Structures are given as structure tokens and as C-alpha cells.
Amino acid sequence: MTSGTEHTPVSEKAGPKWDSSVKLRDARDYACDGCYEPQFVGQNWFTLGNVNTLQSLEAALNRGKSWASAGPMYFRGQRISFTSEPAAEITSYEQLEELFFKHLKWMYAKQNDGLLAAYGQMSAVCPSPLLSCFIDDCIDKGMDLYAGGARYNVIAPCFTALANTIDSLWAIRHLVFDPQTAVTSLPELVEALICNWGDSMNEPFISTLAGPARIAARADRFRRLREVAAGLPKYGRGDLTVDRFGDGILARVAKTAVEVFTDPAEPTAAKMVGPANRYGTAEHPFGLQIQPGAGSFENYVEFGAMCGASADGRLLGQPIASDLSPAPSPVDQPVDYREAPFAAVLDGFSGEGSAAMWNVAPTDFNIREDFPLAALTDVIRVFARGAGSNLLTITCANPEIFAAACQDPEKYDLLRVRMGGWSEYFVAMYPAHQQHHQRRPFSTPDVELAPAPRSGD
Secondary structure, eight states: OOOOGGGSHHHHHHGGGBOOOOOHHHHHSEEEETTTEEEETTTEEEEEEEEEHHHHHHHHHTTTEEGGGTBTTTBTOEEOSOOOOOGGGOOSHHHHHHHHHHHHHHHHHHHHHHHHHTTTOHHHHSOOHHHHTTSTTHHHHTOOGGGTTSSEEEEEEEEESHHHHHHHHHHHIIIIIOTTTOOSOHHHHHHHHHTGGGTOOOTTTSOGGGOHHHHHHHHHHHHHHHHHHHTSOOTTSSOHHHHHHHHHHHHHHHHHHHHHHHSOOHHHHHHHHHHHHHHOOSSSOBOOEEOOEEOOTTOHHHHHHTSOOOTTSOOTTOOOOSTTSOOOOOTTSOOOOOOEEHHHHHHHTOSHHHHTOTTOOEEEEEEOTTOOHHHHHHHHHHHHTTOSSSEEEEEEOOHHHHHHHHHOGGGGTTOEEEETTEEEEGGGSOHHHHHHHHTSOBEEOOSOOOOOOOTTO
């Protein structure tokens, strides 16, 4: 639980005023705060962050811009990251993956530069004198909880759209770079995504002078590519190859988040030194503790609206997967429940990647009402022994019950759906949220469950 800043300019510039290490007894004495975030009991200040990984992938494919806003006004879209090489110059999957993580690190570092620049300012307008009395070191230092008083300062980035991003990277590797399965080039795939898989054939990407027939033929080409992408195996549904690929992406995401602080760019390092000089002393040094995690909470619709079409077959603005859960079926297509044995699904979420999500990576699943009690008991038992990610929620309802509840809500007012950190009555949700839960994959008790310890435990 150390940030490793002894190898960065931060410790050199801040000297004894900086220390990000955590005592082992404190690390083991934790409790969940809010939804599920681990806290050092009575010892830390805490803040969340949000990094939409699909936007980082758009930036990697679109020279630092998001094609969610592409069109006559913003051309290739609004800038969200640095300018990088065009798709035509990305000649291998490995090059694309490296570029994706460069954009991810840059975008997260920029977010934290703003967070650290504003650190401590809240206490001037909204201090917390009562709570500060119960947080270690605030009284000893004579500082408010929100102004450097706490012993630890936890930053927990919540990475979102992880399943969609993993599925998209897998699709790009399959559709573009694998000689055995490639059906398109990367520039054409990017064009298809900017054109929303053929549903938005607009200027400046498609000339109206081309004529209706040519435009329709091009749109049909993009729609056929989408069919291929949508038909590929998806992360979190028991395909061992895809799940291991996804776990590797998760591990790099967590590592990248930590490296923003342990190997910071100069602007970030300077903003880390500032609070240490203002709030740290040799007796009570200031430090940061980084806890990567996953969490969309109720924002899977909102965050999806920020993203353009993605290479997993999702259209512009459609919802993303909740938390670290498998992606739901696109809302414009027939529901594909992608049923898979719960044992294989849990095993697919067991690995170094999910274990590295210290701020928790919830996985949310649907089962049918005839799921045997003994089988459900086994699911919970093997999860408790270490299989799967580090948080599990299960919603039990048949597809026809979901559908009936949408039409006759008073009759089904006790139907409850669950996501990482919270639950809600299904009938209280807006239709877009209801659709999301109806389109989740279903897990089955088809095979015997066996313990599968998560590596890293």
C-alpha cells in the first residue's frame, strides 16, 4: 500500500514532509464507506475519480479526439487528450494497446492535476470540525479533515466501461490485426465507428454528392462489420481466452493508475509536493494512497451517452456495462442473454487484474428464478473462497417478469435489482435503466461449481 514515491522527485523535493506508506495494522483495519470503498477506519480523507476507458480508446484511435461529437461542427470530434498518430500509422495491435495506455495515463494525470490543485480548498467554505475530531491526526496537527489533517489521503479512481473497452480491443485485434480473421483495416473501422456503424452517414465523412446508392452501400458495409464485431466472444461470459486477455488489460489499467503517482510527470509531481509542503511535517508527513477500482454506480446510462460507437458493436450513446460486469446487449438489437455457467463466469473474473482493483471491482449478474438454492449457495461459497472479482451482486428475475413489470409496475413493486454498491426497485427506474437490467446476460447452474482461488490473494 505504498505509492513508491521514494523513486520520484516528490520525496526529494518534499523531504521528510512526504510519506505515503501505510502501516500494516492500519491496512488490515478497514471498513467499507458509502457503497463499498475500503477506508482506514477513522484515519483517512477520501475522494473518488472517474476515468471512462472507452474515451481513452477513442482518443487512441482518433488522434486524441472523441468521435462522440464528430460531425460538421467539430469535424473529427472534440479534443480530450494529446494529438497522437492517425489510425493509418498504427500497424500492429501491440502499438495500439501501448497508445491506448498512454492516453489513459495522460487523461488520468490531467484529472488528478486538477484534483491536487484544489486539495484543501473545501475547508475554507465547508469545514468539518465535528468529523475531524474522530479522524486520527487532525487534532494533533490542528488541521481540518478537508485541509490535510487526516493521517492518510486516499484517491480512488473508478474506471468505467471496462468490459466494453476489453471487448472493443479484442474485436479490433480480431477484425484488423489477426491475419486469420481480419476483415477490415483500422482506418476503415474508425470510419465505421465515426459513422455510428452506418447509422449516421453525414458530412464531412460521407459526401452527399456521392448519391444515395453509394451512401447506402457504404452504410451496409459498416453494418456488416458491426455484425461481425457483435458476434465475437465477450469478456466475462466464460470464454477463457477472452477472459485472460481482459484480465491482462485490467492489470495494466490498475498499474497505470498507480504509475500516475509513483512515476509522475513534472506537473503532477509539483502538485503532489505542494500539499506536502503546506500540510506535512517531519512528525506528521503528508502522503497519498492510491486505490484503483471500478464503479459506474447509477451512471451506466450517463457515461454511455458520453461515448461514441465502440468496436464491440455498441452504438453512439448507448449504455456501457455496469461496474466490471459483462456488457449488456445493445438496445437496438434483440436481447442476447449469452447464458454461461456461473462457475466458468466466476473463473473468468479470477486473476491478477481484478485482484489489483483495490478499491473494489463489482460484478453484477442476473439469474433466473428457477436457479436451485443449493447451486446459489455454492456460488456464494466459492466466491467467498476467492473465485471471481472482489464484489458480487446477484439479481434474481426471469426475463418475462422484467417485461411484465414495465407494463404493470404496481403488480411487481417488490422486484429489486442489484448493482455494485446499491440496489433499487425495478419499477422506480426510468425506462433506459430498466432496459439495461433487462439486457444483462444470464448465468446458469449448468455445471458443478468448484473453488478457484484468485491469484494475488
